[in-house]
Amino acid sequence: MAARRPQQQTTPPTVPTFAELGVPAALTRVLAATGVERPFPIQAATLPDALAGRDVLGRGRTGSGKTYAFVLAVLTRLAATAAPRRPGRPRALILAPTRELATQIDSVMAPLAQALSLRTMTVFGGVAARPQITGLRAGVDVLVACPGRLADHVQAGHAHLDAVEISVLDEADHMADLGFLPTVRRLLELTPRSGQRLLFSATLDSGVDVLVRRFLTDPVVHSVDSTKSPVAAMTHHVLHVHAEDRFAVLVDLTAAPGRTVVFTRTKRGAKTLTRRLVAAGVAAVELHGNLAQGARTRNLQAFSDGTVRTLVATDIAARGIHVDDVALVVHADPPVEHKAYLHRSGRTARAGAAGTVVTLMTDTQAPEVRELTRKAGIAATTTRLRPGDALLRELAPGERTLAAAPAAPAAPAAPAARPTAARREASPASAGRNRRGGKSTQASSTRSASASSGRPVPAGSGRSASANSARSGAARSGAAAFSARARPGGRGGGR
Structure with a gap:
C-alpha cells in the first residue's frame, strides 16, 4: 500500500517541558542531571507525534538537537511495552552513516536507557565482529548500527530484524551521499511493516524522498529549520x-x-x-x-x-x-x-x-x-x-x-667498520621510512608519526x-x- 502524502505541521509556539511532552520522570531526572532542562524546537515539535506512535519525518540543520528527539521517543515507547529481550532480535533499530555518529548516539542514550533497565549496543565496521555477535546473542533492546556491518550480521544469521518495533534513520541525506541507500532499503525491508519509523534529515534530496515514500506511512513532517537557516551566534x-x-x-x-x-x-x-x-x-x-x-x-x-x-x-x-x-x-x-x-x-x-x-x-x-x-x-x-x-x-x-621542541640527542660517532650503516642512518630514505622500516632521526618526524x-x-x-x-x-x-x-x-x- 502506497504511503499517503506527508502532513506538514508547524512548530509549537511555546516550548513545554519534557514532562509536559510525555517523557517519563525517570528520563527527565537523567536529563536534568546532565543540564538538559528544556526541549529544543525539533524535540518539542516531534516528540508528541513520535510518542503517539506516528511515523515522523524531522528536518533540521546540524546541531539542532535531533538525537535527543528520537532517543527519548524510542526509549519511552520501548519502556511502555516492556517486551522481553530475545537473542539476536533487537526491539529498536537506529541506523547511522558513520561509526563516530553511532558511538555518539549510544553515549547519549546509554544513561537514559539504564534508567529504564534497557540495554543498548553499537554495531559498525573497523572493529572485531566477535564481541558484537556475543552482544547480539545476549539480547539487546536498542541496536545502533552502521548499515554495512549490520547487513553482514544479518546475512550471517547473527541478527534478525523481525522484532523491530521502531526504526530510526539519522542523517538520512548523509546516508544517501555515502551510497548506503540500497543497503538501508534492504535492512528496512526486513523490519515489520507495522513498526513505527522515524527519519531525521537536514534535506530531502539525494534520494531521501524515496525512503520516505517507500517506508513511512502517513508521516508527520516537522521542519523546524533548514540547512540554510542562519545561526545567529x-x-x-x-x-x-x-x-x-x-x-x-x-x-x-x-x-x-x-x-x-x-x-x-x-x-x-x-x-x-x-x-x-x-x-x-x-x-x-x-x-x-x-x-x-x-x-x-x-x-x-x-x-x-x-x-x-x-x-x-x-x-x-x-x-x-x-x-x-x-x-x-x-x-x-x-x-x-x-x-x-x-x-x-x-x-x-x-x-x-x-x-x-x-x-x-x-x-x-x-x-x-x-x-x-x-x-x-x-x-x-x-x-x-x-x-x-x-x-x-x-x-x-x-x-x-x-x-x-624536545632536545635532539647527540648522534653517536659511526663505527669505522660500518660505513654503510652510518650512511644509511643519515640518509633521507632512512628519515622517511614508515613505521615498519625504522625510526627517523629527526624529532619532528617522530612526533608526526x-x-x-x-x-x-x-x-x-x-x-x-x-x-x-x-x-x-x-x-x-x-x-x-x-x-x-x-x-x-x-x-x-x-x-
Missing part, C-alpha cells in the same frame, strides 16, 4: 591569503586557546597537514577514513577531553560529531559543495553557543569560494591579510602557545609564540607543499 570570515602564507596563518589560528576543527578535502591532506602542524608545535590529531577504528576513537577522545585542541579532519567529521565548546572551524580547503560547508561549519555554534568559521582562500580559489558562500546563503566578511595580522587575534583570541598512528600528541609544556620564532620559519617552509595539495579539483578524496 555563528560568524563567517573568508581570509584571502597568498598561497605561501596559508600554512603560517593556519598555525597562528590553531595555536590559540580553545578547540579548533580544521577541515581538508582529502585523507592524504588531513594526514599531511596534521604532521606539519605537529612539527610546527601545534598539538593536533587527525580524523579520516584511512585510520583504523581504534585510532579514530583515540584521536576523537583526545580532542573531546582536551588532551589536544586541534582536530584535522575530512568530511567524516562534518556530520554527527558533537564536541562541546568548539570555538573555531577552519576550512583549510574550501569544500566542493555548499552543503558540506554548512555541515562542517555546524561543528561550532551548537545548541545556542557562539562560534566562528574561517575559510582560507587563495587568488585561484576566489571564484569558487564566492559561489560556495552564495549557495550556502551566508554573508561572510572577506579580508585580505598576511601572517601576523591583528584580525587573527580577534578571530582566535588568546595567547599563542606552541609545544616546546605519533599523530599519524593515532596516538594523541600531548600539548607539552608550551611556550609563547614569540619564543618560537624559529618555528614560524618552519611553518612557512611547509606552506608550498600544503598549498599544492589544497588546490581545487585535485585528486584524492574520501573519508
Whole structure:
C-alpha cells in the first residue's frame, strides 16, 4: 500500500517541558542531571507525534538537537511495552552513516536507557565482529548500527530484524551521499511493516524522498529549520591569503586557546597537514577514513577531553560529531559543495553557543569560494591579510602557545667498520621510512608519526609564540607543499 502524502505541521509556539511532552520522570531526572532542562524546537515539535506512535519525518540543520528527539521517543515507547529481550532480535533499530555518529548516539542514550533497565549496543565496521555477535546473542533492546556491518550480521544469521518495533534513520541525506541507500532499503525491508519509523534529515534530496515514500506511512513532517537557516551566534570570515602564507596563518589560528576543527578535502591532506602542524608545535590529531577504528576513537577522545585542541579532519567529521565548546572551524580547503560547508561549519555554534568559521582562500580559489558562500546563503566578511595580522587575534583570541621542541640527542660517532650503516642512518630514505622500516632521526618526524598512528600528541609544556620564532620559519617552509595539495579539483578524496 502506497504511503499517503506527508502532513506538514508547524512548530509549537511555546516550548513545554519534557514532562509536559510525555517523557517519563525517570528520563527527565537523567536529563536534568546532565543540564538538559528544556526541549529544543525539533524535540518539542516531534516528540508528541513520535510518542503517539506516528511515523515522523524531522528536518533540521546540524546541531539542532535531533538525537535527543528520537532517543527519548524510542526509549519511552520501548519502556511502555516492556517486551522481553530475545537473542539476536533487537526491539529498536537506529541506523547511522558513520561509526563516530553511532558511538555518539549510544553515549547519549546509554544513561537514559539504564534508567529504564534497557540495554543498548553499537554495531559498525573497523572493529572485531566477535564481541558484537556475543552482544547480539545476549539480547539487546536498542541496536545502533552502521548499515554495512549490520547487513553482514544479518546475512550471517547473527541478527534478525523481525522484532523491530521502531526504526530510526539519522542523517538520512548523509546516508544517501555515502551510497548506503540500497543497503538501508534492504535492512528496512526486513523490519515489520507495522513498526513505527522515524527519519531525521537536514534535506530531502539525494534520494531521501524515496525512503520516505517507500517506508513511512502517513508521516508527520516537522521542519523546524533548514540547512540554510542562519545561526545567529555563528560568524563567517573568508581570509584571502597568498598561497605561501596559508600554512603560517593556519598555525597562528590553531595555536590559540580553545578547540579548533580544521577541515581538508582529502585523507592524504588531513594526514599531511596534521604532521606539519605537529612539527610546527601545534598539538593536533587527525580524523579520516584511512585510520583504523581504534585510532579514530583515540584521536576523537583526545580532542573531546582536551588532551589536544586541534582536530584535522575530512568530511567524516562534518556530520554527527558533537564536541562541546568548539570555538573555531577552519576550512583549510574550501569544500566542493555548499552543503558540506554548512555541515562542517555546524561543528561550532551548537545548541545556542557562539562560534566562528574561517575559510582560507587563495587568488585561484576566489571564484569558487564566492559561489560556495552564495549557495550556502551566508554573508561572510572577506579580508585580505598576511601572517601576523591583528584580525587573527580577534578571530582566535588568546595567547599563542606552541609545544616546546624536545632536545635532539647527540648522534653517536659511526663505527669505522660500518660505513654503510652510518650512511644509511643519515640518509633521507632512512628519515622517511614508515613505521615498519625504522625510526627517523629527526624529532619532528617522530612526533608526526605519533599523530599519524593515532596516538594523541600531548600539548607539552608550551611556550609563547614569540619564543618560537624559529618555528614560524618552519611553518612557512611547509606552506608550498600544503598549498599544492589544497588546490581545487585535485585528486584524492574520501573519508
